[in-house]
Structures are given as structure tokens and as C-alpha cells.
Amino acid sequence: MVRKIIITGILLFVIFNAMLYLLPIKKRFVYTDVEKSERFLYAGRKFSVITAGSSLIGNFTFETEKRKNYFNLSLPPSGGCTGVKILALTNNIPDTLYLETNYISRGFNNVLIDGLLDKRSYYAKLIFPALQEQNKFFPLIIDKFKSGNTAQASKRKPKDDLFLQLFASTKEEYSKPVNLVKYNKTLLELKKHLEYLSAKGTFIAFFEVPIEHDLVNSPKLVSQRQALKLAFADKKYNWIQPDTTNRYYTGDGKHLLEESFVRFTKYFKTQCNLLKKQGKK
Amino acid sequence: MLFNSLVFLVLVLITFIVYYIPGLKKYQVGILIVSSFVFYAYYKPILLLLFITSILLNTSSSYIVLKEDSLSKQKKVAAFAIALNLLILAFFKYTPLISHTFYKELELNGSWREFFFTIPLPIGISFYTFEGISLLIDVLRDKNSLKEKHNSFWEHLIKTSFFISFFPHLIAGPILKAHDFYPQIKEKYFSDINWEKVIKHLILGYFLKMVVADNLNEITVNITYPFFLGYSSLNLLLLLFGYSMQIFADFAGYSSIAIGLGFLFGYNLPRNFHFPYISQSFAEFWTRWHISLSTWLKEYLYFPLGGNRKGQWRTYFNLFTVMLLGGFWHGAGWSYALWGFGHGSFLAIERLIKDRVKVNNTLLVQILQTAMVFLVVTFLWLLFKLPNFDQVVQFFKALIDNRSMRFNISSKELNLVMLSSFVVLYHACYLLFKNNKVSPATNYNIQWVSYGVLLFLILVNSGNQNAFIYFQF
Numbered sequence: 088m089v090r091k092i093i094i095t096g097i098l099l100f101v102i103f104n105a106m107l108y109l110l111p112i113k114k115r116f117v118y119t120d121v122e123k124s125e126r127f128l129y130a131g132r133k134f135s136v137i138t139a140g141s142s143l144i145g146n147f148t149f150e151t152e153k154r155k156n157y158f159n160l161s162l163p164p165s166g167g168c169t170g171v172k173i174l175a176l177t178n179n180i181p182d183t184l185y186l187e188t189n190y191i192s193r194g195f196n197n198v199l200i201d202g203l204l205d206k207r208s209y210y211a212k213l214i215f216p217a218l219q220e221q222n223k224f225f226p227l228i229i230d231k232f233k234s235g236n237t238a239q240a241s242k243r244k245p246k247d248d249l250f251l252q253l254f255a256s257t258k259e260e261y262s263k264p265v266n267l268v269k270y271n272k273t274l275l276e277l278k279k280h281l282e283y284l285s286a287k288g289t290f291i292a293f294f295e296v297p298i299e300h301d302l303v304n305s306p307k308l309v310s311q312r313q314a315l316k317l318a319f320a321d322k323k324y325n326w327i328q329p330d331t332t333n334r335y336y337t338g339d340g341k342h343l344l345e346e347s348f349v350r351f352t353k354y355f356k357t358q359c360n361l362l363k364k365q366g367k368k
Numbered sequence: 369m370l371f372n373s374l375v376f377l378v379l380v381l382i383t384f385i386v387y388y389i390p391g392l393k394k395y396q397v398g399i400l401i402v403s404s405f406v407f408y409a410y411y412k413p414i415l416l417l418l419f420i421t422s423i424l425l426n427t428s429s430s431y432i433v434l435k436e437d438s439l440s441k442q443k444k445v446a447a448f449a450i451a452l453n454l455l456i457l458a459f460f461k462y463t464p465l466i467s468h469t470f471y472k473e474l475e476l477n478g479s480w481r482e483f484f485f486t487i488p489l490p491i492g493i494s495f496y497t498f499e500g501i502s503l504l505i506d507v508l509r510d511k512n513s514l515k516e517k518h519n520s521f522w523e524h525l526i527k528t529s530f531f532i533s534f535f536p537h538l539i540a541g542p543i544l545k546a547h548d549f550y551p552q553i554k555e556k557y558f559s560d561i562n563w564e565k566v567i568k569h570l571i572l573g574y575f576l577k578m579v580v581a582d583n584l585n586e587i588t589v590n591i592t593y594p595f596f597l598g599y600s601s602l603n604l605l606l607l608l609f610g611y612s613m614q615i616f617a618d619f620a621g622y623s624s625i626a627i628g629l630g631f632l633f634g635y636n637l638p639r640n641f642h643f644p645y646i647s648q649s650f651a652e653f654w655t656r657w658h659i660s661l662s663t664w665l666k667e668y669l670y671f672p673l674g675g676n677r678k679g680q681w682r683t684y685f686n687l688f689t690v691m692l693l694g695g696f697w698h699g700a701g702w703s704y705a706l707w708g709f710g711h712g713s714f715l716a717i718e719r720l721i722k723d724r725v726k727v728n729n730t731l732l733v734q735i736l737q738t739a740m741v742f743l744v745v746t747f748l749w750l751l752f753k754l755p756n757f758d759q760v761v762q763f764f765k766a767l768i769d770n771r772s773m774r775f776n777i778s779s780k781e782l783n784l785v786m787l788s789s790f791v792v793l794y795h796a797c798y799l800l801f802k803n804n805k806v807s808p809a810t811n812y813n814i815q816w817v818s819y820g821v822l823l824f825l826i827l828v829n830s831g832n833q834n835a836f837i838y839f840q841f
Contacts, residue, residue, distance in 0.1 A: 088816050089563045092571070095820020100827050217828045224829040225583075229782045252594035 100217060103224070107216040114221055114230040118145075120162040120196065122221040124173055124203055127160055129212065129219060133179065134158040139170030140187025143296040143341060146348060165199055166190035168277050172200055175280035180287040185327070185359075188295050189341070192265045192311055194273040250339065254299065257340030261302045264310035274318040285323055292362060293319065294327035297335040297343070297351055327358045369410045371625050372578050372833055379403060380629065387633060388558040396556060397530045400633060404533035408492070415490050418456070419533070422493075425452060426500035427528040430507045431521050446508045450501050457497045463487050465700040492539040494697055496532050498664055499544055503528065505668055506546040527553050536629035540622050542640040542660035545667070549635075556634030568819060569628030575822040576621030580787050582831025584614035587784045591750075593759040597766050600773035604766060606781060611753055612746040613788040616645065619658070643798045645745075645791070648737040649722075650714045653745060661697070665690050684719060688712035698752075703760065707751040714744060 106112060117123050127134075135156040138147055142163035158181075160170040167186050172195055174181065202208065212218045281291055293315070295308075302308065333354070335347040343351060369376045383403040387396055409416040429449030433442045467484035531549050532538075588611040590596060596604060623640035630637035640660050647653035654662045670690045676683040688709075695708015727733055754760050806814070 088812070089567050091816040092567060092819040092823060095817060096823025096827065099821065099824035103824070103828055222828075224825065225783055225786050226779065229779050229786065233779050233782060249594055249597040252597065256594075 100215075104215050104217045107222055112222075112227060112231070114227055116230070117221050118163070119220065120165045120169070120199055121203070123160060123162055124170075124199065125212070125219045125221050127158055127173070127179070128177060128203060128209075129216070130158070133181075135182040136185075137170075137174065137181040137183070138185045138187065139167045139174070140296070141166040141190035141193070143189050143298075143343070144187050147352065161187070162196070162199075164193075165196035166193035168194055168273060169196045169199060171277060171280050171284070173203065175283050176200065176204060180284060181289055183290045183292070184284060186281075186291065186293050188293050188311070188315055189298070189308075191277065191315065192270050192273065192307075194269070195276065253339035257299070258302065258305075261305035261307040261340075264306040265314070267310070267314060270311070270314055271318070274314060278318060281319075281324070290325070291323070292325040292327055292359075294355065294358075295329050297330060297333075297347070299337045299340045300334055302340060303329075325362060327355065327362070330354045369407045370833065371622065372574065372582075372830075375410070376407070379407060380632075384632065387556075393555050397526055397553060400535070401526070401529050401533055404530075404535040404538060407535040408533065408538060412491075418460075418490050418493070419496065422453070422456065422496055422500055423529050423532050424525075425449060426503055426532065427525045428521075430503050430528065431524045433504065433507045434524070442508055446504045449504050453497050453500050453504075457493060460487060460490055460493055461700045462696075465702075469702075489700070495537070495539065495541050495543055498661075498697075499532050499546075502544070502664065502668065503531065503546040510547065534630075534635070536626040536633075536635075537637055540619070540626075541658070542623055542626060542638045543664050544637065544660070545664070548638065552635055560634060562631055566628050566631045568815075569624045569631065571819050571822050571826070573621045573624030573626075573628055574826050575790075576617040576624065578621075578830040578833075579822075579825050580790055581614050581618035581621055582833065583829065584610050584617065584784065584787050584831075586831060587780050587787075588614055588753070591753050591763070593754070593756070593762060596763055597770075599766070599770065600775050601767050601771045602775040603773075603781070604763070604770065606784060608746055608750060610784040610788055612645075612742075612749050613791040615749055615752065616641070616791055643795050645742055646738060646795050646799055647741050648734055650711065650718050650741060650744075653741055654711075654715070661694065665694055669693065680720075680723060684716040687715040687719060691715055699755070701755045703751040703755045703757050706757070707748050710744075710748045710751075 114122075117126050133156075137158050137160055138144055139160045139162075140147075141161060144159065144161045145163060147159050147161065148157075160173070162169050167188070168191055171184070171186065173179075174184070216222050217224075285291055295312075297303070298308075330351065333350055335351065336344050337347070338344055369379065383399060386392060387399050392399065405416060405419075408419060426449065429445055432445045436442050436445065463484050464487050467481065527550060530553060531544065531546060534544075537544055588607055590599065591604075591607050591611060596607070599607065620641040627637045627639070638660050640658060642656040642659065644653055644657035647656055670686055673686045673689065674682055675686060678686075689712070691712030692705065692708040695704045695706070695711070698704045698707070750760055750763060751757075754763060801811075
């Protein structure tokens with residue numbers, strides 16, 4: 088009995104791996120930091136345009152995605168720094184990197200990075216793709232049978248009491264300036280990785296995702312912006328100017344609702360084109 | 369150390385190899401004690417201090433009871449040691465709760481307040497304290513069974529240390545009873561290992577924990593304030609159902625792994641779960657859920673209180689008291705007490721009704737009873753998920769207010785249903801095969817295929833590593 092159980096388990100595992108190799112089975116949408124970074128790491132090819140950031144740009148898609156050379160490395164809880172470090176440590180050098188600055192202060196998720204780059208685990212997941220988080224069995228099956236784009240931003244504002252609760256907690260989060268000692272340390276390490284990418288020829292542009300109007304000049308964002316501008320004053324770093332003409336709406340104070348998100352995406356692309364026209368890229 | 373961590377697997381492997389080396393037979397118990405201490409103290413070695421103190425307290429006091437001839441002296445020593453056990457448990461587990469609740473009345477200020485508010489809860493303290501008490505009571509009740517076998521203090525110390533610390537059950541049970549475990553302490557042989565039992569328990573346990581509970585945890589995390597406010601009533605019910613499945617899978621999974629590991633080292637640990645969600649009454653539920661705790665409470669609390677021998681009203685009172693204390697045992701929070709209060713009340717009311725009304729046991733009645741018990745038990749789990757009582761009230765408010773919201777079926781909901789279906793299937797199979805006789809060949813084939821599939825799912829669908837829910841108790 089024991090032998091039969093083990094053989095059955097292993098046989099099914101081998102069959103599933105073979106299916107992942109042979110058939111184009113892939114989840115349409117990946118959400119978690121591990122899934123996203125694995126998808127990037129095991130894609131087996133180079134991406135020329137990359138956006139790195141937090142959940143604020145989770146739904147972001149670029150026109151160039153159709154040409155399959157764009158990757159949205161938004162890592163919801165970890166934020167942009169972690170994405171940049173993954174790029175630098177894995178020597179995945181894009182032509183262009185757009186870095187969202189809202190949650191740079193979260194620093195680096197080294198647990199995620201160490202787990203991802205651990206050699207034994209990396210090769211095991213490379214040989215047996217079934218071990219990758221993005222190929223988890225049930226979510227993969229569900230993804231195949233569930234239609235519709237589930238990766239869209241919320242269409243409408245949540246119920247008032249929920250919105251007020253969420254907004255209150257966001258307000259509290261943004262009411263205090265960042266811890267500058269910790270933040271500057273993060274920026275120093277970020278600079279090291281960005282310098283590396285820049286030296287290899289990557290065009291780097293920072294951008295801030297608009298949030299609820301009342302919070303745009305909150306102590307957290309103001310202190311964060313000032314330190315960031317100071318640390319990356321060099322001309323090789325480019326900045327996409329924030330949109331001051333439009334008003335944006337969120338579901339919780341920071342995550343844009345669908346309509347606002349679409350408006351921001353348009354604005355963002357126009358600004359990217361402007362940078363190109365200015366001859367910067 | 370977590371059962372589902374690599375470091376634990378390494379510890380088990382090393383222990384297993386050393387344990388069965390023929391030349392080291394004499395030291396088998398010692399080897400397991402050392403491994404258990406490493407297991408317990410791996411992340412916080414300081415915890416060993418309290419753990420060893422508890423072992424020494426229970427060893428020395430039970431040894432005195434064993435060797436003492438005067439019954440009154442035996443009782444005094446045992447009572448003193450039990451009180452000390454409870455005092456240690458109360459200090460570490462309940463001081464923060466009491467000081468949080470009554471800090472104004474107690475006039476706690478400054479550093480004292482800070483000290484009482486932040487007393488850490490040593491992992492597994494509720495479990496090993498209960499085992500220590502079990503030892504003292506067993507020795508007092510039937511000391512002859514141990515007296516002959518425990519000649520010296522050293523021998524008693526070794527066996528007691530092993531009884532309390534044996535790593536499979538140390539942190540979250542099953543709670544062992546001295547009279548069940550001591551007779552099993554003897555030399556074990558590799559050839560005696562029942563591999564089928566080991567593998568089946570380990571596969572089922574790891575499947576329930578890593579595939580069902582850990583994945584459900586990523587979904588039921590939405591039952592946190594204020595996020596649940598945004599869900600429709602039906603979605604909230606589905607999430608709560610998922611949590612009910614999760615808590616079963618988490619704890620039953622742990623117990624199954626513990627039993628499997630016990631078999632690996634030649635020890636038979638008691639069954640802790642027996643398909644609890646098919647229970648047709650609350651009394652039955654407590655004979656199927658966390659069996660080692662409920663039998664402990666029955667033997668060492670309910671019976672001494674008089675059980676059902678002192679009249680109907682006293683029986684109701686005893687049931688209620690035992691469950692209320694059981695609630696407090698789970699956690700130092702008023703919502704745990706309320707959870708115990710809820711179970712105690714339902715047990716007492718059920719008994720009251722049973723004593724007065726006779727119901728025909730038709731299939732429909734059985735189904736309705738099972739559904740009702742499941743619903744009540746599931747709603748009471750909310751007190752585990754939301755230990756802040758205000759949030760429980762908000763949850764119920766959202767359940768009523770959000771009726772008009774659309775039932776959202778996203779991948780998350782489908783995943784919850786898929787994962788929960790394994791727990792439902794697990795119970796359904798038991799009901800199905802309980803009475804229908806399946807031929808041994810069919811049974812054999814069903815079993816190896818099923819366990820093979822579970823092994824496959826452990827490899828390809830495990831969730832993020834989470835601590836077991838019962839670790840906090």
C-alpha cells in the first residue's frame with residue numbers, strides 16, 4: 088500500500104509537470120508577490136519595458152504589452168524597491184524602467200528575494216514548474232474555467248461605512264512623515280541597484296500614482312518626495328510630473344477606482360511620449 | 369518549530385536515524401527528550417526555562433505522592449502542585465487580560481502596567497500544564513500502576529520529562545493522559561513500525577494543513593475588520609463556512625501529523641478528531657472534536673464536579689461550567705469565554721430538552737439536527753476569528769445589512785468552495801462507508817488511489833506556511 092501511494096503521488100506529479108512543459112497552461116492573472124516575481128523570473132526572456140511598484144499599479148497595462156516586451160512587476164505588499172532589487176540581482180536589464188514612488192518607503196522584502204533566489208529552490212522550480220506558486224493546481228484549474236477579467240480595478244466606490252473606515256486608516260497612515268533614517272537607508276540601497284541598471288543602459292523614470300485628493304500633500308508623501316528628489320537629483324534619473332489638472336477617486340484613499348485608473352493610465356502614457364519627444368528616450 | 373517546515377523534517381530525520389540505531393536502544397527515551405527540547409526551544413530558547421520548571425514541579429510532586437504512604441499528605445502535595453500549575457498558567461495566560469480589563473481598578477501605572485500588559489504567552493503552556501495535572505491526578509488515583517515501575521527519582525524524571533515533552537503532541541496536543549502513555553514507554557524496534565499507519569496519518573495531516581487550511585487562510589483573511597463590511601451577506605456566509613472548514617483542517621491536520629509521528633517512534637497517541645461535523649447534537653460534537661481536551665475536561669473536571677449524578681439542574685450547571693472553563697482554556701480573551709458560554713449553554717439546553725421531549729429519529733430529523741449543530745458551531749467560530757467582540761457585532765450587522773449586495777463569485781470564492789469540498793467529502797465518505805460494506809479489495813484500491821492523490825496535491829497545491837491556529841492556545 089505504502090509503495091502504491093508514493094508511486095501514484097509521484098506519477099501524478101510528473102504528469103502535471105509534463106503538461107506544464109508541453110501545453111500552454113498559464114494563469115491569466117497573477118496576484119501575489121511570489122506569483123508575479125516567479126512569472127517574471129521563469130519567463131525565460133528579456134522584457135524591454137518594466138514598471139515596478141506596489142498594488143497601486145497592480146492593474147496597469149502598457150500598449151507595448153501587446154508586443155510582449157512589457158512586464159508589470161508590481162508587488163502588492165512589497166513595493167517597488169523589491170522589484171528593482173530582483174531586476175538587478177537577476178541581471179534582467181530592461182531598456183526602460185518606470186518606478187512607482189508611492190511605496191518606496193516599504194523598503195526591500197528580503198525574505199521574498201532570498202526565497203526566490205535560493206539556488207536549490209530556484210533550480211527545483213525550474214525543473215519542476217509545478218512547484219511554482221503561479222502554477223498551483225487548483226487556482227490554475229479555476230483560472231482556466233472562470234471567464235472574465237478579474238484583474239480590473241474596482242468599478243465603484245465601496246459602501247460609505249467601509250470607505251470611511253478604509254479612508255480613515257489610510258489617512259492615519261499618511262498623517263506621519265516617513266522615518267527619515269530608515270528611509271534614507273532604503274534610498275541608499277535603491278540607488279545602488281538603480282546605478283547598476285543605469286550603468287547597463289536602462290532608462291529610469293520615477294512616477295507617483297495619484298491618490299485621494301486630500302492626501303496628495305500629506306506629511307508622509309511630502310517628506311517622502313523631498314528625500315527622494317534629493318537622493319536622485321542626478322540628471323540621469325527622469326521624473327514623470329504628477330497630474331494636477333484632474334481629480335482622482337479611490338476606493339480606500341489610495342487605490343484608484345477604474346475610471347480614475349483609466350484616466351491616469353492615459354496621462355501616464357502621454358507623459359512617457361513627452362519624455363521620448365524631449366529626446367530623453 | 370512548525371511541522372510544515374524544512375528544519376522540522378531534518379530534525380525528525382536525524383532523530384529517527386539515531387533513535388533506531390541498535391546500539392542506542394537504551395537511550396531511546398533520552399534521544400526523544402533531547403529532540404523535543406530542540407523542537408520546543410528552536411526559536412526561543414528562553415522558553416525552556418519555564419518548560420523545565422513545569423516538568424520538575426510535576427515530576428517531584430508526583431514522585432512524592434508515589435512514595436508517600438499517608439493519603440492526606442498525598443492529597444495535600446497533589447493539591448499544592450495542581451494549584452501551582454494553574455497559578456503558572458494563569459500568570460502567563462490571563463494576567464494581560466485581567467490587567468487590560470481592570471487596570472484602572474488595580475491602579476496599574478507606568479512600568480508595572482507595561483509589564484503586565486506584555487507578559488508573553490509561552491507556546492504550548494495550556495497543553496503541558498494540563499498534562500502535568502493529569503499526571504498528578506492519575507498518580508493520586510492509581511499510584512500502584514506506576515509505583516512498581518518508577519523505582520528511582522531519576523527514572524521517574526526521565527519518563528515524566530518524556531511524557532510531557534514528546535514533540536509530536538507538545539505544542540497543540542493531543543493532550544495525553546499519564547495512565548495511557550506511561551505503559552507505552554519501553555524499547556522500540558524498527559521492524560515494529562506500521563508504515564501504512566505512519567504514511568496515511570502524515571499524508572492526511574499534511575494535506576489538511578498545507579493544502580486545505582493554509583490556502584483557506586489566504587481567503588478567510590477577509591473576515592477581518594473592516595474588510596468584511598464590503599461583502600454581500602451570502603459572501604460573508606461563504607467565508608464563514610470556509611473558516612469553519614479551515615479551523616477543522618488546521619487542527620485535525622496537526623493532530624493527524626502528531627499521531628503519524630507517534631507511530632513512527634512506536635507510540636500510540638490518542639485520536640483527537642472523529643468527523644465532528646456530522647454530529648447530531650452538541651454532546652456528540654464534543655465527543656468528536658478535540659477529543660483529548662473534552663475527555664480531559666470530563667475526567668478531571670466534569671466528574672469531580674459531580675457529572676450527572678447529582679440531579680438534573682446540577683448536571684446542566686456542570687456542563688455549562690466545564691464548557692465556560694474550556695472556553696477560557698482556549699484563549700485569554702472575553703470572546704473565548706463567550707465561545708465557551710455559548711457551547712455550555714447549548715449543551716445544557718440540549719440536555720434539558722432531551723430530558724423532557726422525545727423526538728423520532730427519522731432521517732429528516734437527523735439531517736436537520738446535523739445542520740443545526742453545524743450552523744451554531746460555525747457561527748461560534750467567529751469568536752475565534754474576531755476576538756474583538758465589537759467586530760463580531762459588526763459582522764452580524766453586515767450579514768443583515770448587505771443582503772441586497774450582489775453575490776460575487778470570483779476565483780477566490782471558487783477556490784474556497786473547492787478546498788472546503790475536501791473536508792465535506794472527508795465527512796461524507798465516512799458516512800457513506802460507515803454502514804455500507806465495501807469489499808476489502810475495493811476498499812484497498814480506493815485507499816491507495818486517494819492517498820496518492822492527496823500526496824500529489826501536497827506537492828502542487830500547498831499554501832503559504834502558517835502557524836497552526838491552536839498554537840496560540
